Amino acid sequence: MAPRIRLYGLRHLRDEQAAADLVQQVLMITIESIRAGKVRDAQKIESFVLGTCRMVVLEIRRGGARRERLLEQYLPPVPAFPELAPDLGKLAECLGKLAERERSVVVMTFYEEHSSQTVAGALGLSNENVRVIRHRALGRLRRCMTGSPA
Amino acid sequence: MSCATPIDAAVLADYWLAELPPAEESLVEEHLFACEPCSRDLQSVMDLAQGIRTLARQGNLGMIVTQEFLNRLIRGGLRAREYSAQAGGTVECTVTPQDDLLIGRLAADLSGVQKLDLSLCDPSGAERLRFRDIPFRAAPGEVLLNYPIGLARQSGPDVLVMKLFAFTAHGERLLAEYTFNHTPS
Numbered sequence: 086m087a088p089r090i091r092l093y094g095l096r097h098l099r100d101e102q103a104a105a106d107l108v109q110q111v112l113m114i115t116i117e118s119i120r121a122g123k124v125r126d127a128q129k130i131e132s133f134v135l136g137t138c139r140m141v142v143l144e145i146r147r148g149g150a151r152r153e154r155l156l157e158q159y160l161p162p163v164p165a166f167p168e169l170a171p172d173l174g175k176l177a178e179c180l181g182k183l184a185e186r187e188r189s190v191v192v193m194t195f196y197e198e199h200s201s202q203t204v205a206g207a208l209g210l211s212n213e214n215v216r217v218i219r220h221r222a223l224g225r226l227r228r229c230m231t232g233s234p235a
Numbered sequence: 236m237s238c239a240t241p242i243d244a245a246v247l248a249d250y251w252l253a254e255l256p257p258a259e260e261s262l263v264e265e266h267l268f269a270c271e272p273c274s275r276d277l278q279s280v281m282d283l284a285q286g287i288r289t290l291a292r293q294g295n296l297g298m299i300v301t302q303e304f305l306n307r308l309i310r311g312g313l314r315a316r317e318y319s320a321q322a323g324g325t326v327e328c329t330v331t332p333q334d335d336l337l338i339g340r341l342a343a344d345l346s347g348v349q350k351l352d353l354s355l356c357d358p359s360g361a362e363r364l365r366f367r368d369i370p371f372r373a374a375p376g377e378v379l380l381n382y383p384i385g386l387a388r389q390s391g392p393d394v395l396v397m398k399l400f401a402f403t404a405h406g407e408r409l410l411a412e413y414t415f416n417h418t419p420s
Contacts (some may be wrong), residue, residue, distance in 0.1 A: 220245035
């Protein structure tokens, strides 16, 4: 569960340290709740964890005192899903196979995680066009990276 | 372990970029918390994004860039060596170990152009590479090419001719030609 909480934290907080903080807090709350008998149905643990993530992220965004206390403590590394880092040589080769518009859209999108609106403005395209190009390019990139047929 | 209803990578990218409507985002999150394969797919989208950032910072992606994007790279601490070329002009150029990016600024009148190709040729006119249908805006009056700096570093003395081809309602035409004389530093 920790890697999924970390991903949620990275998505909403855009910061590795804050995501690690979130994992610690959510796991702590979950364990306390299980011990206190508040979570009885094992099937519902994922919903409980997601709900707790949402609550804690709101708290972190408000700059809650709990976060400040925890940040002062040592936080051990949070496990991530392993063996997924892409081969940069292969990625460069696959990016090189994209059409120029696709390459520009994905690089400009992911370099600073810009919205389709921002990229569209920079490239003189429509929002919808950028999203279509991005979707198509991602599909082609992933197929190229995994060696699947184009 | 597999997922019976996997989330499409494009949707995961939209989720990561905060571009899903709130209701759909909520559904995606519920699925992700219950599904390890899709969580791994999200991680792979994030890893792809990180890989793209790394390659862009290394300056090794041959691609058309905008001034705004170049500014962000420079603000991020990268050192760009830029060469501006007028239509029909010749530029003496090099690259040094201190440079992170190699940018060619190709001035051109892009008004009325519907589609644009950039062709990289040797002096005899033989095409080495063509960037087809490049994204552009007419207003800046120039095209910025981020030339792979690793290639330039490995190159000996070389002459590279860049040609912009415009596609209008009347067909394709050579819009401008630029010559870059590269000398190793």
